[in-house]
């Protein structure tokens with residue numbers, strides 16, 4: 001029995017149109033499962049900015065299995081030992097932030113794959129990845145089903161984009177406009193013309209190299225640019241933003257209703 005097919009990697013290859021995603025940083029299996037059931041093609045379990053560790057990521061991976069949203073795991077850094085742990089708990093698609101050189105990209109590609117193609121240590125029989133050893137052929141078939149998404153989000157990464165994209169084993173690139181604009185001196189203001197032009201150029205180069213480009217942005221201008229430029233996977237929001245803003249809106253509504261008519265019971269947000 002081979003390693004499970006990676007449906008996200010397959011969809012990226014088959015050019016099935018835009019794959020919609022949601023950033024998930026609440027670091028909680030329950031909220032991850034709620035988000036996975038919302039209808040996105042993928043969710044990003046964020047261990048770079050979310051308070052996630054390997055056990056918590058494993059719990060979220062288990063919690064989302066009954067939903068079609070594919071869990072992509074973003075690690076804080078591209079360390080081979082951490083990549084090994086993330087793959088052994090069952091992550092199939094890893095996003096690595098701040099990839100800036102071809103040498104870095106080559107090491108990451110090797111870290112996701114077993115020898116002779118890579119340096120991933122044997123031992124998945126201990127973890128979820130192989131269904132705890134029940135997938136007998138896991139080690140022989142896993143390399144084909146892992147997916148490496150490298151993030152380009154700095155001037156050095158932009159400078160080296162051609163070499164990074166051409167690296168065998170880099171399956172997709174996600175552009176990080178926030179970090180890119182900060183590194184360009186605009187402090188996270190991603191919609192300044194120079195950043196927008198750089199993002200458009202990056203998408204063009206990634207596509208020309210035959211690899212799927214992705215982006216994380218909530219800005220309407222950047223969303224429109226990314227769609228026009230032909231990104232293949234995109235996230236426009238986060239679970240934390242959704243919760244914080246929906247809660248504030250309900251509180252505001254209740255305060256407003258109370259002020260208008262203390263006796264009226266305001267409609268709740270669908271809670272029953």
Ligand SMILES: O=C(O)C(=O)C[C@H](O)[C@@H](O)CO
Nearest residue numbers: 049153176177178179180216
């Ligand atoms: O630099 C970026 O933009 C990203 O990599 C996305 C952010 O890290 C994400 O947390 C949303 O702000």
